Amino acid sequence: MQLKTFAVTALSAAIMVGCATTQQPAEPTATKVVAKKAAPKAKPKVISGASGAMLASTCEGCHGTDGISQGPATPSIAGMSEDYLIEAMEEFSDGDTKSTVMGRVAKGYTDEEIVAMSKYYAGIEYGSAEQSADAATLAKGESLHNKYCEKCHHDGGADATDDSGILAGQWNPYLHYTLQDFINGDRAVGRKMKKKLDQLLANEGHAGLDAVVSYYGSQK
Amino acid sequence: MSTKHFNRRNFLKVSGGTLGAAAAGFSLYTPSASAAKARVVVVGGGMGGATAARYLKKADPSIDVTLVEANATYMTCFMSNFVVVGERELDYLAHGYDGLKAEGINVVIDRVVGIDDNAVKTAGGKTLAFDRCIVSPGVGFKFVEGHNEEVANTSVTHAWKAGKQTQLFHDQLTSMKDGGTVIIGAPRNPFRCPPGPYERTSLVAGYLKKNKPKSKVIVLDPKDKFSKFGLFTEGWRIHYGYGTEDSLITWVKGAEGGAIEAVDPDSNTVSAEIEEFSADVINIIPDQKAGEIAFTAGLVDDSGWCPVDLLTFESTMRKNIHILGDASKAKGMPKSGYAASSQAKVCAAGIVAQLNGHAPGSPAYVNTCYSVISFEPKDGISVAAIYKLREDGSKIQKMSGGLTPSGDKRNAAHRAREVDYALSWYENITSNTFAD
Numbered sequence: 028m029q030l031k032t033f034a035v036t037a038l039s040a041a042i043m044v045g046c047a048t049t050q051q052p053a054e055p056t057a058t059k060v061v062a063k064k065a066a067p068k069a070k071p072k073v074i075s076g077a078s079g080a081m082l083a084s085t086c087e088g089c090h091g092t093d094g095i096s097q098g099p100a101t102p103s104i105a106g107m108s109e110d111y112l113i114e115a116m117e118e119f120s121d122g123d124t125k126s127t128v129m130g131r132v133a134k135g136y137t138d139e140e141i142v143a144m145s146k147y148y149a150g151i152e153y154g155s156a157e158q159s160a161d162a163a164t165l166a167k168g169e170s171l172h173n174k175y176c177e178k179c180h181h182d183g184g185a186d187a188t189d190d191s192g193i194l195a196g197q198w199n200p201y202l203h204y205t206l207q208d209f210i211n212g213d214r215a216v217g218r219k220m221k222k223k224l225d226q227l228l229a230n231e232g233h234a235g236l237d238a239v240v241s242y243y244g245s246q247k
Numbered sequence: 248m249s250t251k252h253f254n255r256r257n258f259l260k261v262s263g264g265t266l267g268a269a270a271a272g273f274s275l276y277t278p279s280a281s282a283a284k285a286r287v288v289v290v291g292g293g294m295g296g297a298t299a300a301r302y303l304k305k306a307d308p309s310i311d312v313t314l315v316e317a318n319a320t321y322m323t324c325f326m327s328n329f330v331v332v333g334e335r336e337l338d339y340l341a342h343g344y345d346g347l348k349a350e351g352i353n354v355v356i357d358r359v360v361g362i363d364d365n366a367v368k369t370a371g372g373k374t375l376a377f378d379r380c381i382v383s384p385g386v387g388f389k390f391v392e393g394h395n396e397e398v399a400n401t402s403v404t405h406a407w408k409a410g411k412q413t414q415l416f417h418d419q420l421t422s423m424k425d426g427g428t429v430i431i432g433a434p435r436n437p438f439r440c441p442p443g444p445y446e447r448t449s450l451v452a453g454y455l456k457k458n459k460p461k462s463k464v465i466v467l468d469p470k471d472k473f474s475k476f477g478l479f480t481e482g483w484r485i486h487y488g489y490g491t492e493d494s495l496i497t498w499v500k501g502a503e504g505g506a507i508e509a510v511d512p513d514s515n516t517v518s519a520e521i522e523e524f525s526a527d528v529i530n531i532i533p534d535q536k537a538g539e540i541a542f543t544a545g546l547v548d549d550s551g552w553c554p555v556d557l558l559t560f561e562s563t564m565r566k567n568i569h570i571l572g573d574a575s576k577a578k579g580m581p582k583s584g585y586a587a588s589s590q591a592k593v594c595a596a597g598i599v600a601q602l603n604g605h606a607p608g609s610p611a612y613v614n615t616c617y618s619v620i621s622f623e624p625k626d627g628i629s630v631a632a633i634y635k636l637r638e639d640g641s642k643i644q645k646m647s648g649g650l651t652p653s654g655d656k657r658n659a660a661h662r663a664r665e666v667d668y669a670l671s672w673y674e675n676i677t678s679n680t681f682a683d
Contacts, residue, residue, distance in 0.1 A: 073635035073644050077609040084302070084592040085613035085633065088585055088676045097678045098671025100664070127651065127661050127668060128615060128631040135633025135647030140611075200667065 075137065079147030082140050086148075089128075095154040099198040102205075106153025110190045112145035118215045125213040153187070155196025160241035168242025171235055175227045179220065184243045195246030202240040284311045285602040288367045288377040290359045290540060292316030292344060294323075294584040295571030296383030298591035298680045300352050306599040313353040313375055315367060319343065321681070322409035324440060325584050326673055328447045330413050331406065332454040333421065334622055340409045346682030362544040362568065379598050381560075382546060382553075383571040383587070384538030386439050389551075391432075392509035394531055402512040403529045407439065419528040420451065425459040430517055430524055432507045432531035433468040437552070439573045439582050441474035442630070444532050446618040449479065452487040452495040453621050465526070466498045467519050469506035474581070475618060478628045481653050482620035507531060537574035544568070552576045557636055557643055559597035559607055560590060569594050579643035580634060586614040588680055610636050612643055617669035627651075627665030 083094070086104065091097050094105030104112065118124040119133035136144070160168070172183065180186075184194030194202065208214035209224055216224070227235055289300045292314050300314045322340040329335040344354040357369040362382065367375040388396075388405065399405045399412055404419075406412040420429070429451055433444040448466050455462040473479070483489030483496050499505040504521025510531060511517075517524045517531075536542075536551035546553045546562050553570040555562055557577065560569045571594055572587040580586045589612045597607035612634035620626040632648025651665060652658065677683065 071642070071644055072638040073646070074609045074638055075635065077611040077635075081593075081596055081608060081611050084596075085589060085611050087679050088588055088613065089615055089672055091675045092679045092682070096671070096675055098674035100667040100671035101675060127665050128629050131631045131648045132613070132615075132633055133647075200671075204664065 075140070077140070077143075079143040082136070082144040083147040086144065093151055093154075094148045096156070096198065096201075099156075099200045100204065102197055102201045103153060103156070103193070104148050105151045106187055107149060107193055108187045108190045109142075109145045109149040111187070111192050112148055113141055114190075115192070116141045116145070123215040125208065149187075153193055153196070155247045156198045156244065158196075158199055158241075158244045160245050164238050164241045165245060167235075168238035168240070171227060171231060171239050172242055175223045176239065183246045185246060194243040197243060199240050199244040202243055203236075206236055206240065284309055285378045286311045286313070286376055287379045287381065287598065287602075288375045289314045289381045289383065290362065290367060291383035291385060291538070291572070292318075292321055292354070293383055293385055293572060293587070294676075294680055295573075295575075295587035295591045296381060297321070297344075297347060298588040299381050299383065299569075299571055299595045301347060301350065301680070301682060302592050302595035303599060304350055304352055306595060307603065308351060310599065310602060311353070312351075313355060313377075314344070314347060315355045315357055315359055315369060315375065316344070317356070317358040319356050322413070323584065323673075323677060324407065324409050324443070327406065327409035327413045328443070328450050329619070330409070331416050331420065331447065332450045333417060334450070337409075337414050340413070342677055342681040342683055344681070346678075350682055359540050360543070362540070364565075364567070377567075378602065379567050379569065381569045381571060381594065381598075382541060382544065382574075383591070384541045384574045386535045386573045386582075387538050387542075388533040389536060390533050391507050391531065393512065394510050394533065398510075398512050403510050403531055405532050406530060407443075407532050407535075416528070416530055420454060421458075423459065423462065423527045426461040427459065427527035428462065428525070429455070429464040429528045430526040430530065431464060431466050432510075432517070432529075432533075433466060433470065433473070433505075434532050434534045435469050437582055438532070438535040440584070440616075441581050442479070442616065442618045444468075445473055445475065445479045446620070447530075448496060448498075449482060449487075449618070449620045450622070452483070453623065455495055456487060457623065460495075462495075464496050465524060466496065467505045467507050467517065467524065468498060469501045471500045471502050475628060475630060475650060478650060478653050479618075479620065481657070482626055482628070486621045486624075486626065535573075541570065541574050546570055546574075550576070557640055558593075558610060559601070560594040561597075569598065577643060578641070579645065580612060580614055581616070581630075583614055583616050585616055585676060586612075588676060589613045612636075614648075615672065617665060617672055619666055619669060622666070624659075625663040625666040626659075627662055627667075627669050629665055629668070 090101055090104050094103060096103045116133045119126050119129040179191050180194055181189045187193055209216045287303055287310055289296045300312050303310055304312050321342045327340055330337050348354050357371040359367055360370050361368040365376055394403055404412040404416045406416045431448055448464055451464050487495040489496050504519050506520045507517055509518040515526055537547050537553050541547050541553050546564055548554050553575045555570050555575045560571055562568045562570055571591050573582040577590055593610040600607045615631040617627055617629045628651040630650050633646045634643045635646055637644050
């Protein structure tokens with residue numbers, strides 16, 4: 028948590044000085060390239076410093092207008108906390124979270140740009156997907172949420188300020204994929220969460236995961 | 248026509264100064280309520296035009312935005328291969344304009360016949376005055392001998408604009424005998440949706456494998472390489488026996504005489520550079536150029552496409568007219584619907600800034616493009632990239648991105664997910680464009 032705050036502060040400071048300047052393209056593998064080649068080709072200079080709104084518009088084709096997804100495998104990103112969004116992008120970029128396209132995409136933005144687009148999405152309203160489940164599944168999901176998840180995912184997974192992402196009203200297929208990634212070690216997961224998730228899986232099996240997903244997916 | 252040149256360097260200089268304020272408030276524009284309503288007419292309601300209309304209105308509701316489109320319903324070209332092989336119905340591709348109307352955009356269903364310096368003329372006799380015009384005309388076709396739109400509507404389809412031909416191609420496939428031959432003709436670069444002909448080949452092979460396993464598909468291609476080449480050919484080997492004697496797919500490349508010279512719809516024969524080919528179903532995707540209205544309006548150079556300023560997509564041939572979508576020469580980016588949508592957002596932001604007396608801000612561009620190689624098992628691939636504009640304005644520079652991993656790094660679970668992501672992508676990109 029402390030580290031995260033530090034990173035955000037440092038990046039916020041960076042954006043103030045850096046946003047209007049022209050920068051070299053972000054090239055995360057630049058050090059490797061330099062090591063291999065004696066005289067790397069000079070990269071063409073590009074125009075940086077796009078606004079949060081402009082940067083955010085590059086997310087909308089896949090994550091939905093105003094960050095509210097209409098597609099069941101893609102998360103809504105509006106209304107998340109800035110810290111959560113920054114961390115998610117960093118983990119995609121670093122490869123700590125394994126992904127299909129997000130890793131390729133996240134590397135294309137500078138730290139300042141990630142802060143700017145995260146601020147933008149943190150500042151707009153979240154919207155829930157329309158999903159429902161039968162009463163028994165929901166009751167089961169709620170009790171499992173209370174037992175295993177509630178300490179970090181406050182308010183039925185609807186609270187953005189806990190910096191754990193909004194789970195309430197996300198699409199079920201997305202939630203399933205993400206849980207699977209946590210379980211498989213394909214997504215960065217805190218020790219506490221890993222322990223809780225292992226317990227939930229050991230005690231309740233995949234039916235338990237399904238119930239928790241249905242519960243979150245049907246919350247507003 | 249104006250001969251006055253748009254001066255990008257000055258715009259950029261000014262733009263740097265406005266960025267600090269933009270970053271602080273995260274809203275670029277403060278439209279002045281007292282100003283007379285600016286009028287923007289958008290010609291063409293596809294991915295580029297519809298997105299531009301929507302983002303203009305979103306950024307500055309005081310702008311009077313009119314979208315002129317010939318058809319009341321738009322059919323996306325992307326995902327139309329799913330319809331060809333019966334994975335989706337034709338309706339899946341259809342999008343109307345009610346969502347845009349509800350957001351305050353005037354939608355005129357009419358065909359544009361001319362673009363003056365300050366007004367658009369329609370076949371229905373309307374004159375639509377503008378301060379700025381956006382033209383998103385799509386593509387036109389350069390047919391080989393024996394092929395034309397009428398033939399395409401009745402026998403040898405191109406189905407490169409989704410609609411009746413997509414359905415006809417599907418019906419031809421389903422009524423073909425087992426043991427039949429399908430020919431797909433691929434176009435020369437550049438063309439709309441570079442991986443599209445090869446996704447089409449893959450899915451047709453998938454359809455044949457499941458339903459008519461004694462049949463085969465022959466791709467006649469004037470090129471020796473194509474988009475996502477390694478991924479497609481690997482997928483063809485894995486799913487369709489490519490490279491073996493029993494391969495469902497034969498790809499005849501340019502060096503082997505793959506270029507089509509003529510087609511005879513009556514005898515179902517295709518004359519390629521070296522050989523003649525007979526088939527039961529023939530689909531030829533012609534070489535392409537900018538859509539017709541771009542020629543009529545004098546927006547096309549010798550290449551057959553429209554040169555533009557890459558910051559605002561304003562034509563370098565006519566002032567106050569911007570060109571979007573596959574017709575424009577967006578150097579550095581592929582001709583995809585998703586790229587058109589991204590460029591439309593950059594264009595809209597630039598126009599809103601200019602109409603409000605500001606310089607355009609810094610642009611940001613993206614492309615994400617999925618292809619499905621197989622539905623059973625699910626095997627999806629993608630290319631994604633983030634771009635910025637070169638400081639000298641010469642090219643849209645790729646900053647990051649790349650392809651789905653292949654070979655040793657091929658991940659079957661991720662491949663299955665990419666099919667789901669493709670379907671999810673479709674819902675978001677279309678609702679982002681048409682507000683439906």
